[in-house]
Amino acid sequence: MERGGQEPPPPAAQQIEADDETALVIKPRKKRGNSDLASAGFNIINSIIGSGIIGLPYSMKQAGFPLGVLLLFGVAYITDYSIILLIKGGNLSSTSTYQELVKKTYGLIGYLILSTLQFLYPFIVEPGNVLTDRHFIILFTTIIFTLPISLYHDIAKLGKVSLISLILTIVILVIVMVRTVTFSPQVPKSENAWIFAKSNAVQAIGVMSFAFICHHNSFLIYGSLEEPTLNNWSRITHVSVSLAVIISVVFAACGYMTFAEYTEGDIFENYCRDDNLATFGRFCYGVTVILTFPLECFVTREVFANVFFHGNLSTIFHIIVTVIIVAVATAISLVYDCLGIVLELNGVLSATPLVFIIPTACYLRLSEERWNHSDNIISCLILAVGALVMTVGFVLTILHPQECSHGKEMFYCFPSNVSFHNSTLPP
Template identity: 60%
Template sequence: MRLAGFPLGLLLLIGVAYVTDYSMILLIKGGSMSGTNTYQSLVSKTFGFPGYFLLSVLQFLYPFAAMISYNIVTGDILPKIIQRIPGVSHDSWYVDRHVVIVLSTAVITLPIALYRNMEKLGKVSLLSLLLTFTVLVIIIVRATSLTSEIPHTEDAWDFARSNAMQAVGVMSFVFMCHHACFLIYGSLEKATVGNWSRITHVSMLLSLFISLQYSVFGYVSFTGFTQGDLFENYCREDNLATIGRFCYAITIILTYPMECFVAREVISNVFFGGNLPYPLHLAVTVAIVSLTTAVSLVYDCLGMFLELNGVLSATPLVFIIPPACYLKQSEKPWYHLDNAMPLLILLLGVVIMPAGFIMAILYPQECSHGNEMFYCLSANSTLNMTFGSTK
């Protein structure tokens, strides 16, 4: 919302959700038309080895970068939660973001990521969804008090801003799940295009509803001060925000292994023919987790990372490859009226990808990770009273 402008941002969010929904169905339709059951085999049959190689790179980079993003969020959130424990000093070694990331990875995310079957994460996904709603309620409740305490920026309600392309990249990152479509489609009891379409519509509508609520109440609270990681905007002494941070941290930690499954699946398909014996399964998982952890220890600007991953990985996976495969597999010519929507989505992707990348490089986002926002310091007593601090 901050990048695009609030009204335009809402329209773009709805548009990206629609395109994502449409292209996910196109992907499965393309697989059905070509007799393939994986994203890689579909692209390989459609565009040969060059297409297969490009897709494999993108399919690996997207979940890999997502895992790094989740670690960055963990490093932002968990130290602030630990600091709220009575008797814990802000200078303690175990509240350092690097220590927190390493410990949470070693103790929680790596053991879960070592599972071989994604079906075992079903209950984890349900818990993650419930916690997401809990966090949303907290953000809505906080918005009622923060809107009167935090000054709005002068351009808070501009219809559109010049960074809209960067916003589309972030939104594409948020909604993109094409890399896992065939894995989930294959796990359905009744795997048909019609059943997949119904599940996709319901899932995307729910995702859009949650995203709109986060966007509206998060942006209304902080307007032009909104950070890439929204919880960086809340004051450290805010008790309710601390509960929200805790729920959100669990959600992020439980989502991380699902991305690891996809990254590992790509490596398995490309280098080992889709069959990883357990020693290799263990080695590949540890290698992926170690690399993502190492990058997240060095890099901590979430917003910039989401932009680049969105335009370079998510945009081609959402806007370009699914409609391109469908148009190539379709018996009707590309200019046929029935192919108008896939063609339009393809053209949008061709424009958004380079434009979004150039904008992200020329106008990088600023970050203030780990620092208190100015309104927490300048009006400390008023905000602490509003937030119900125990300090």
């Protein structure tokens, strides 16, 4: 018993304390992680550009190239802002997971909605088309690579894996840039390919949100830090998102400039089958997806553990749940390969709530600042934009679904057809 008759707080209780720069820090209930800032940054970048980047040229086609570039920067800013907002919300509510944060602010209903979104989102990131015999390649790579990496218990161990994925993404970017110079003249263009804005801009935001989402594993990465402070997290987030948006804008611009109005949801569908450089790019992309999926698997497994096992999985259940998650994701990738509409629907129904709506709604519920504080105003604006994108984007996607040409050789791969298409394009 201390002086004054007050008992000391329980040693297992979470406390919020300020560091030298008044940044809040959460003391995890378990020991602190062993991930340095660089490893955590690689995990964030990998989560952003590991799989969704493939659809960004398609988002330029949907929005119009100039508007698309502006929207991409806008989504990147919102991503950066809302990731930091999530951790602020965790500090304010003394919670250390996305699910705990939502449960504390919006009760069981909010908890179940978030858990459903987090559980379902990762199933889209398995590879859809890697090489010619996609079924064999998907099964082989899943068993040999994806499953063993997904069985890791510590997300900090994925830092080096994410670095490899980032290097391969840069290789893919170089391939796309080279083909912009060497292959673009072979693809006919129409004048309306460069108009400022198009009617499908809202769906484009959904595709971009899908590409940039990393909120579902932000608490996991934050908790893996050796020094989990808000200042450290803000620095990691700013650098990671900045690098990701640079890569994304260059990739989206080069991909769209090459194929313009013929751009597919999967940019590699646009390249000819006998293009060896593009085939190598497909292979690199398949590897990046293999290296990205374990990050998503961590989230799905954590959601399952929190909902059914109070956050603790024994070793045997850890293995069983991981195998089931990987098996279901692989099965989905084997039976469905039309990426465009999947990106749009997953973007507006899953990514948009996780990026725009839920982080801001939680912060607004917890914030003790005056109503006109900048964080509150910006949060309200992001929340309103998210609700608009989710509603309008879903309606437009259902009313005007995009055609899928998966597996078809594009007409410009046959030189005899190019002159015919050139003659039929509007002046």
